Amino acid sequence: MSGMTTGFRALRLPSLTPAQRVMGLFGFWLVLAVCGPFFAPYAPGQIIDTEVFAPLSHRHWLGTDYLGRDLGSRLLYAVRYTVLICTLSTAFSCGCGILLGIATTATPAWMEQVAGRLMDGILSIPSLLCALLVIAAFGDSLLALVLTLGVIYTPGAYRTSRALALRIARMDYITVAVARGEGALFIIWREILPNMRGPLLADVGLRFIYAVLLLSNLSFLGLGVQPPLVDLGSLVRENVLGLVYGSGAVILPTIVIGVLTVGINLVLDGTSRR
Amino acid sequence: MSRAHMISVRNLDIVGHRPDGGTVPIVRDVSLEVREGQMLALIGESGSGKTTIALSLLGHVRPGCAISGGQITVAGHDVTSMTRHELRGFRGRTISYVAQNAGTAFNPALSIAQQVIEPARVHWAMTRQQAERKMIELFRALALPEPETIGARYPYQLSGGQLQRLMAAMALITDPEIVVFDEPTTALDVTTQIEVLAAFRAVLADRGITGVYVTHDLAIVAQIADHAVVLRHGQVRESGTVARILGNPQDEYTRELVAACRIPPRATPCAPMASAREDRVLDLSDVIVGYGNRTAEGLPERRILDHVSLSVPRGSTLGIIGESGCGKSTLARTISGLQPWAAGQVVFRGEALAPAVADRTREQRRRLQIVAQNADLVLNPAWRIGATIERVLTFFHGMKGAEARAEAMRLLDMVRLPHALLERYPAELSGGQKQRVNFARALAARPDLVLCDEITAALDPVVAAAILELMAELQETLGISYIFITHDLHAVRAVCDQVAVLYAGHVVEQCDSQSLTAGAHHPYTRLLVSSVPEMRAGWLADAMALRHAEGAPAAQRRADGGCQFFSRCDMRMPGQCDRGPVPVHTLPDGARIACYRSCADLAFPGGVAPAAPLHSYES
Known part of the structure; x- marks a missing residue:
């Protein structure tokens, strides 16, 4: 047992800090999202074969989908939309949530009351239901998707960062900074934020995973990314018939969703255990 | 086996495990002995291993640490070779532990009585009725207020000093032969500390309990212990009787420690009081x-x-x-x-x-x-x-x-x-x-x-x-x-x-720091000064003799005017001190005292008739 753990220790890259490892994995997905489609052998909408749900072959490495399109190319495009939409929405939710969460530790009590009740309000609506309503009302453009996902996950980021910041705001070094006359922005950015980097990174990662899962759910229900665009959830939905034939077209996008979310989750777990 | 040595530790080594698989020595080759009915003090600064040694007497090491060598014999039991099951019976019945911070050691959701008699119930030592009788007896011995009913209260309703004594009651309820105290008074005010110390001392002496007292305060050691072991970096620097260690320390580190506890008052004269x-x-x-709410004058209600x-x-x-x-x-x-x-x-x-x-x-x-x-x-x-x-x-x-x-x-x-x-x-x-x-x-x-x-x-x-x-x-x-x-009054001097001197939000006195022990002073200042432990044997008995016989009630802020210190004061004058604004005397040297008593009365407290008992006024 102990021999095994030392073996694992030797395998680890010692030069990477936990934060670098998370950013590294995330960077890989981002590069794949941006550059992946350039390597796609076919256009995503191009029907290349008369055989639907074709198995893996040298012509189309990952087989074809329900219309005979190249699954590999479509997967590369799907990763692009899933990762980019979720990245933008996470940036939105965490940006707003964290800023508001830290700021309300320093502002008058009524601001926290207003912000806190608003966040509780959003939090009390089931996220999928909320997304369905917003999309039904405002349409399913990519911007609407990004903003919807962003708003839904803002309260979580707000709660977490506020809890973290409250603990830090009570520290004597903050008292000293306030007594020195430092501005609120300096205290938020330089005094408080660096001390919550670790837990916040984990939180941002989790928000990203939630966003991936919710977007995939929405797309699976037909409310997310619309054709001709494609994301991982819609790939699963349109090829769901292939389940009967044991086709890769439905299994592979599912596996990619799993690898994306579980992978980030595992790396995050590694950081928190440190 | 001879029972003369209640505790005997031979060449004890305790190591901590580092995450990378290495070990760090925490306690190195420590040997000590305690005779039955005596109190041993483990002295040292933080990180000296004193708590680690004290816990090892109970057969406990913190997670990540291990006893790597040596022998611990406590009341005839070889602690290092005991099984989990044996240890469970051993702790509580033979040896018990009083932790540093009583405020966090009690479960806030359970009443005091439930927690105090728990050790007796867990070890099947006695029936519930017996345990409750025993508990009340202990409360009385530890000079706790209302011993019959205090058990029904919850931790948040009691002061730190009371909780510390209640924890001692919890440790004593199974009649252990040995009690380990881990800095039990460090978190307390001096005025409370002295009462807790006196209560501990009386109970231990009365029951002939062997004790181990972990502390860094040499003045407390002088009051409560017979023997002392000075530790540094997990090693014994010096051991011997308390009188010898405090009076004639041989080891260089011990000398430094004794000197640090005897900070001399400042040599330079004090700046004058009455300045322009x-x-x-x-x-x-x-x-x-x-x-809180504002009063009619626009001032806050709670001050x-x-x-x-x-x-x-x-x-x-x-x-x-x-x-x-x-x-x-x-x-x-x-x-x-x-x-x-x-x-x-x-x-x-x-x-x-x-x-x-x-x-x-x-x-x-x-x-x-x-x-x-x-x-x-x-x-x-x-x-x-x-x-x-x-x-x-x-x-x-x-x-x-x-x-x-x-x-x-x-x-x-x-x-x-x-x-x-x-x-x-x-x-x-x-x-x-x-x-x-x-x-x-x-x-x-x-x-x-x-x-x-x-x-x-x-x-x-x-x-x-x-x-x-x-x-x-x-x-x-x-x-x-x-x-x-x-x-810390030593530091002040x-x-x-x-x-x-601040009491319940009021400045009761401002004076020269060198004259704290002499001349006219507010009764609270005198109480405070007399509560600071001195490094001489017998101080505790002297200080307790000077005190008001009645247990001091906790400070309560009075909103109705009058002196805040009234209920604890040993010079109070009912009917006068508890109403109206407190006059401020200015002494010739510029010191100011807020008290109803005259300066002459305050200078010679012994000449004043003792205060009327509190209850006669309140009824």
């Missing part, structure tokens, strides 16, 4: 701080500080003493503008200060610096030491780059720290080093007045003594004034010119 207004750096008059008037002469040190909850820290926050006052005036260097820090000028903020209490919380863990100090230099003096770095180095020299520390993070520093950096940061602003809020409270005595020395030295070279907030 221009000679004062800070003046507080009738400052009121509070919270933390009530009509506080103080003055700090230029270049001198004003000590502020009082028990926890008296408003000491609020006073520091008020002066530094973090807690705005509701009424009153604060004049700093001839200018009236704004109540809130945001409304003060940069120059005012620069000249008034605060050094906060807890060394672990005062430095931002995400910043290197250099960045912490240089930020102040940039902020107040506009220094940048090499200039700031050079100045930061000069400041580190001033507080006697190596320059290499500039590149370190706070987590890599010791408590004393952090407190020095904290000081250097305040000095970086080139202040006129530094507010020191309990800066030595969390430090080991040797380190604290060095910090006090540094303070005095800096005052001499830089001419800074200090406000020194503390509950070592560094302060004057001292203000």
Whole structure:
């Protein structure tokens, strides 16, 4: 047992800090999202074969989908939309949530009351239901998707960062900074934020995973990314018939969703255990 | 097996396991013995392994540590070879433990009685009725108020001193042969500590219990222990009878420790009390701080500080003493503008200060610096030491780059720290080093007045003594004034010119720090001064004999006027002290005392008829 753990220790890259490892994995997905489609052998909408749900072959490495399109190319495009939409929405939710969460530790009590009740309000609506309503009302453009996902996950980021910041705001070094006359922005950015980097990174990662899962759910229900665009959830939905034939077209996008979310989750777990 | 040695530890080694698989020695080759009915003190600073040794007597080591060698024999049991099951019976029946912080050792959701009799129930020692009778008996022996009914209360309803005694009752309920006390009075006020100590001593002597007492306070050792073992870095430096160790220490470290506990009063004469207004750096008059609803006059209903008037002469040190909850820290926050006052005036260097820090000028903020209490919380863990100090230099003096770095180095020299520390993070520093950096940061602003809020409270005595020395030295070279907030009267005598005594938000007295033990004083000042343990055997008995026979009720803030100290005072005059404003006497040397009694009465408390018992007044 102990021999095994030392073996694992030797395998680890010692030069990477936990934060670098998370950013590294995330960077890989981002590069794949941006550059992946350039390597796609076919256009995503191009029907290349008369055989639907074709198995893996040298012509189309990952087989074809329900219309005979190249699954590999479509997967590369799907990763692009899933990762980019979720990245933008996470940036939105965490940006707003964290800023508001830290700021309300320093502002008058009524601001926290207003912000806190608003966040509780959003939090009390089931996220999928909320997304369905917003999309039904405002349409399913990519911007609407990004903003919807962003708003839904803002309260979580707000709660977490506020809890973290409250603990830090009570520290004597903050008292000293306030007594020195430092501005609120300096205290938020330089005094408080660096001390919550670790837990916040984990939180941002989790928000990203939630966003991936919710977007995939929405797309699976037909409310997310619309054709001709494609994301991982819609790939699963349109090829769901292939389940009967044991086709890769439905299994592979599912596996990619799993690898994306579980992978980030595992790396995050590694950081928190440190 | 001879029972003469109740506890015998031979060549004990305890190691801690590092995450990388290596081990760190925590306790090295420690041997000690305790005879039946005696009390052994384990003395040492933090990290000396004293608690680790004490816990090992119960067969317990902290997670990640292990006993790697040696033998522990307690009351005939070989502790190191016991199984889990045997240990369970052994703990509680044979040996029990009283932890440091009673406030967190009790479960807030259960009543006191349920928790105190739990050990007896767990070990099937007696029936519930027997246990309850035993509990009440113990409560009485430990001088707890209302022994019959106190068990029905919950932890939040009781004071720290009471909880500490209740925890001792919990430890004693199974009639153990040995009790291990782990710094049981460290978190208490001196006035409470003395009562707890007296209660412990009486109970232990009465039952012939063998004890181990872990502490860093040599004055307490002198009161309660027969033998002492001085530890450092997990090794025994010296052991022997308490009288010999305190009176004639052989080991160099022990001598240092004894010297640190006997801080001499300052050699330089105190700054005069009655100084002209221009000679004062800070003046507080009738400052009121509070919270809650406003009264008709627009003042807060609940007061933390009530009509506080103080003055700090230029270049001198004003000590502020009082028990926890008296408003000491609020006073520091008020002066530094973090807690705005509701009424009153604060004049700093001839200018009236704004109540809130945001409304003060940069120059005012620069000249008034605060050094906060807890060394672990005062430095931002995400910043290197250099960045912490240089930020102040940039902020107040506009220094940048090499200039700031050079100045930061000069400041580190001033507080006697190596320059290499500039590149370190706070987590890599010791408590004393952090407190020095904290000081250097305040000095970086080139202040006129530094507010020191309990800066030595969390430090080991040797380190604290060095910090006090540094303070005095800096005052001499830089001419800074200090406000020194503390509950440690030795420290007050070592560094302060004057001292203000705070009780329940009122300044009951401001006087010369050297005259604390002589002349006319407020009854509370005398109580406080007489409660500070002295390093001589028999002090406890003398001090208890001087005290009011009745147990002191907890301080209650009175809203109806009259003296706040009334219910605890041994010189109270019912019908007079409890109504109307308290007159303030000014003594010839400038000292001020707020009391109804005349100065003559206060100077000779023995000549005054004893106070009427409290209940006769209240009925």
